[in-house]
Amino acid sequence: MAKGIPYNIALKHYRAQAERPMPQTDFGEELLRQYHPDYLRERCVDLTVGPNAGDPCHRQLAEVLQGDARIDEADLAGSPEVETDVLVIGGGGAGCAAALEASLAGAKVILATKLRLGDSNTVMAEGGIQASVEKDDTPQQHYEDTVKGAHGELDRSLAAQMVMDAPEVIRWLIQQGMQFELDQYGDLMTRRAGGTSAPRVLYFRDYTGLEMMRVLREAVFNSNIEVWDYSPAVELLSDESGHCAGAVVSSLKDYKYILVKARSVIIATGGIGRMHLNDFPTSNHFGATGDGLVLAYRAGARLRDLDIFQYHPSGLAYPPHLAGTLITEGVRSAGAYLLNAAGERFIDELKPRDYVAAAIIRECAEGRGVYAGDGQGRPSVAGGRTPGATDGKCGVWLDTPSIELRQPGIIEKRFPKLLHLGTKCGIDPRKQPPLIYPTLHYQNGGAIIDREAASTVPGLFCAGEVCGGVHGRNRLMGNSLLDIIVFGRRAGQAAAKRAHGFGRGPKKITIEHLRNFRRELMLANMPLARKSPLLFPAYAKFDVDSDYDGLRKTAAAGFIND
Amino acid sequence: MSNDPEKLISLRINGKDISAPRSHSVIQALWYAGYPRVKGVGCLQGVCGSCRVLVRRAGSNKVTTELGCELLIEEGMDVHFLIYPTPPHQSYRLEEIRSSWEVQAKFHEIFPEAEHCRHCAGCTSTCPKGIDVERGVELASKGRFSEAGELFVECVMCNLCQTACPEMIAPNHVALFSRRVTAYFHIRPSNLINRLELMRKGGLKVIE
Ligand SMILES: Cc1cc2nc3c(=O)[nH]c(=O)nc-3n(C[C@H](O)[C@H](O)[C@H](O)COP(=O)(O)OP(=O)(O)OC[C@H]3O[C@@H](n4cnc5c(N)ncnc54)[C@H](O)[C@@H]3O)c2cc1C
Ligand code: SF4
Ligand code: SF4
Numbered sequence: 001m002a003k004g005i006p007y008n009i010a011l012k013h014y015r016a017q018a019e020r021p022m023p024q025t026d027f028g029e030e031l032l033r034q035y036h037p038d039y040l041r042e043r044c045v046d047l048t049v050g051p052n053a054g055d056p057c058h059r060q061l062a063e064v065l066q067g068d069a070r071i072d073e074a075d076l077a078g079s080p081e082v083e084t085d086v087l088v089i090g091g092g093g094a095g096c097a098a099a100l101e102a103s104l105a106g107a108k109v110i111l112a113t114k115l116r117l118g119d120s121n122t123v124m125a126e127g128g129i130q131a132s133v134e135k136d137d138t139p140q141q142h143y144e145d146t147v148k149g150a151h152g153e154l155d156r157s158l159a160a161q162m163v164m165d166a167p168e169v170i171r172w173l174i175q176q177g178m179q180f181e182l183d184q185y186g187d188l189m190t191r192r193a194g195g196t197s198a199p200r201v202l203y204f205r206d207y208t209g210l211e212m213m214r215v216l217r218e219a220v221f222n223s224n225i226e227v228w229d230y231s232p233a234v235e236l237l238s239d240e241s242g243h244c245a246g247a248v249v250s251s252l253k254d255y256k257y258i259l260v261k262a263r264s265v266i267i268a269t270g271g272i273g274r275m276h277l278n279d280f281p282t283s284n285h286f287g288a289t290g291d292g293l294v295l296a297y298r299a300g301a302r303l304r305d306l307d308i309f310q311y312h313p314s315g316l317a318y319p320p321h322l323a324g325t326l327i328t329e330g331v332r333s334a335g336a337y338l339l340n341a342a343g344e345r346f347i348d349e350l351k352p353r354d355y356v357a358a359a360i361i362r363e364c365a366e367g368r369g370v371y372a373g374d375g376q377g378r379p380s381v382a383g384g385r386t387p388g389a390t391d392g393k394c395g396v397w398l399d400t401p402s403i404e405l406r407q408p409g410i411i412e413k414r415f416p417k418l419l420h421l422g423t424k425c426g427i428d429p430r431k432q433p434p435l436i437y438p439t440l441h442y443q444n445g446g447a448i449i450d451r452e453a454a455s456t457v458p459g460l461f462c463a464g465e466v467c468g469g470v471h472g473r474n475r476l477m478g479n480s481l482l483d484i485i486v487f488g489r490r491a492g493q494a495a496a497k498r499a500h501g502f503g504r505g506p507k508k509i510t511i512e513h514l515r516n517f518r519r520e521l522m523l524a525n526m527p528l529a530r531k532s533p534l535l536f537p538a539y540a541k542f543d544v545d546s547d548y549d550g551l552r553k554t555a556a557a558g559f560i561n562d
Numbered sequence: 563m564s565n566d567p568e569k570l571i572s573l574r575i576n577g578k579d580i581s582a583p584r585s586h587s588v589i590q591a592l593w594y595a596g597y598p599r600v601k602g603v604g605c606l607q608g609v610c611g612s613c614r615v616l617v618r619r620a621g622s623n624k625v626t627t628e629l630g631c632e633l634l635i636e637e638g639m640d641v642h643f644l645i646y647p648t649p650p651h652q653s654y655r656l657e658e659i660r661s662s663w664e665v666q667a668k669f670h671e672i673f674p675e676a677e678h679c680r681h682c683a684g685c686t687s688t689c690p691k692g693i694d695v696e697r698g699v700e701l702a703s704k705g706r707f708s709e710a711g712e713l714f715v716e717c718v719m720c721n722l723c724q725t726a727c728p729e730m731i732a733p734n735h736v737a738l739f740s741r742r743v744t745a746y747f748h749i750r751p752s753n754l755i756n757r758l759e760l761m762r763k764g765g766l767k768v769i770e
Pocket of ligand 1: 089090091092093094095112113114115117118119120121122123124125126127128129130208209231232233234268269270271283284285287288289291292326441442463464465466477478479480481482484533535
């Protein structure tokens with residue numbers, strides 16, 4: 001790969017300029033085919049075992065879906081058991097919404113989350129949440145935009161449910177205590193996003209997710225919901241008829257497993273960014289390692305669209321310790337250009353995310369990018385990058401000074417988080433452009449659900465980014481925060497209802513499904529070396545941390561034998 | 563780049579002497595040096611408030627509090643992680659406040675400590691987001707909830723202010739209460755309400 005122009009030289013040549021001509025070249029589909037990471041050859045494999053056998057899946061994701069469980073019967077034997085009506089796995093927006101609704105419906109709820117309640121992708125969302133509230137907008141238009149954004153390949157009934165619930169979801173959020181940006185008359189402010197036919201994105205500064213998450217977390221803490229933090233789930237439990245009957249939850253505090261028997265289980269574990277697919281940096285939080293997909297898949301749930309992911313065009317490329325950090329699309333919507341090292345625009349900045357991302361990758365691959373590497377090829381352990389990553393050291397300018405020239409004051413007023421990020425990078429984005437490169441952002445696919453958020457396994461519900469179908473093969477900005485609350489709430493209500501109708505307590509619980517899955521893996525000659533779910537990215541070294549030996553049967557057993 | 567980002571810096575984190583390139587945050591430095599780090603890590607972008615650290619810089623006795631994902635390492639720094647933030651000890655439900663006239667009385671029932679604030683500024687000086695926390699507590703105590711809440715737009719609920727407060731006030735929860743009642747009682751957007759009304763009457767169906 002060509003290296004590009006060194007950072008210092010490119011910066012010296014950069015001049016802030018209000019207007020620059022739009023480039024004339026249009027590469028169309030060919031651009032995606034050549035440069036978008038989803039189109040990389042060798043990227044996909046067909047799954048061999050499990051409910052999606054035969055379907056294409058990203059190679060790295062296939063490794064964990066077809067990995068071996070972290071536990072077996074021996075771990076269950078001595079572990080304490082706890083009973084509940086509803087177990088929610090994951091404490092982001094979807095999980096909190098589900099827990100709140102289930103609790104409101106009278107169910108006893110345990111919410112187990114990997115780290116601190118609210119460590120999530122939700123807390124990081126900036127841009128906003130879609131809901132058709134303006135006079136010249138309708139749920140039908142919202143629906144059609146969503147279908148179009150998804151290239152038509154989505155579950156239409158889920159999309160219809162989502163847009164119809166949207167206004168009520170906003171009311172619900174306000175009643176939980178969430179604030180939105182209001183105009184002088186107290187009406188909700190709305191703005192456009194890529195792919196919306198009317199202004200429909202509601203927001204709170206560039207902190208929409210932070211505002212949502214801290215309010216939902218506070219609501220959960222002030223309820224009867226039992227919160228287990230630092231408690232990643234490592235497996236589901238099933239009953240004799242193969243229905244979901246709870247989960248095995250590990251504790252990072254006392255290094256033990258606990259069996260939670262539940263009448264209904266809701267998986268709300270979010271996305272996969274920290275799997276660093278194709279060695280990309282990511283905008284996602286630390287715990288986004290695709291665990292829910294693994295748990296659901298082994299328990300027999302069908303998934304969909306496992307070969308396409310969203311790469312957000314504007315992830316920070318420099319400095320290295322912040323690589324992958326998101327700069328909101330709002331900055332491009334406000335008119336910021338993308339410039340290569342020579343100061344030229346190279347794509348219509350408001351094209352769909354996949355095109356813009358591919359165009360940036362092309363500039364860098366063909367040597368027109370800005371190179372900010374160390375020159376020594378030393379692998380970096382940046383939070384947003386795996387050691388030995390292919391690049392992320394090269395990027396293009398996000399020309400923030402141009403919007404400031406056109407509308408002085410706009411950055412301070414509309415993008416306080418960007419200013420703060422600039423401080424961390426040691427630059428003033430009003431004067432100097434940040435260097436950006438696409439960042440792994442969102443998992444489009446996931447567990448198949450119906451309108452009540454039920455997966456294909458009875459007793460198992462899924463909500464949020466872990467699900468597929470709502471956004472098809474491409475999600476519009478602002479539709480995810482909406483999706484997680486719509487289906488989070490629905491999952492909570494449906495799970496509580498199922499729990500009520502249960503009669504006597506949960507039946508006999510087993511991990512029979514793990515044994516079956518292992519047998520399938522062996523029959524297919526799959527290696528059993530890889531353990532999953534991952535729980536944490538490899539660079540956190542969870543799996544070698546002696547603190548956690550209690551959660552590693554073999555290590556612990558070896559210790560006793562010594 | 564005149565300052566070589568790969569230059570190695572030596573420092574101590576949780577009692578371990580390590581060195582890592584200067585461009586690394588505290589968390590990345592630990593990972594770089596080969597130490598596992600899981601607890602106290604979160605969004606890695608300064609908004610989840612999990613990675614709270616105590617920091618003493620070379621040649622200084624002053625201990626400051628910061629977020630480990632945002633803090634770049636410096637020569638001779640001594641860093642300690644503070645894991646497991648305390649959950650709130652007070653408990654309330656917005657639905658139990660019957661009208662906006664009662665908010666102030668309820669506030670003092672829920673947060674009786676708030677009016678005992680000694681104005682020691684402990685909370686303000688510990689806040690990694692530079693929020694005027696003390697002023698927020700004062701405004702809330704006076705019943706100026708929307709104004710109090712405005713100060714906390716960037717609060718990441720790291721709980722450091724709560725840890726710092728000698729009066730056991732939980733300033734961040736005071737602030738969040740202030741923000742929540744403001745939305746709960748006073749956000750009534752006519753565009754949203756009109757839309758909900760229309761839909762309640764069965765208008766605006768979606769044809770798939
Ligand atoms: C930087 C950024 C900006 C974004 N901006 C927007 C935007 O403006 N608008 C929009 O609509 N969308 C946006 N998105 C997308 C959106 O924020 C997410 O898709 C959405 O919040 C996901 O919510 P969730 O509840 O499904 O998952 P999350 O919020 O990620 O929550 C998942 C939770 O599950 C926990 N968990 C994971 N594994 C386990 C396990 N094994 N056991 C127990 N718990 C587990 C995690 O720790 C986490 O707490 C953005 C995303 C990012 C990363
Ligand atoms: S106000 Fe308190 S909880 Fe909020 S960021 Fe500051 S110290 Fe942390
Ligand atoms: S630390 Fe407590 S007592 Fe001191 S100023 Fe802050 S709220 Fe008041």
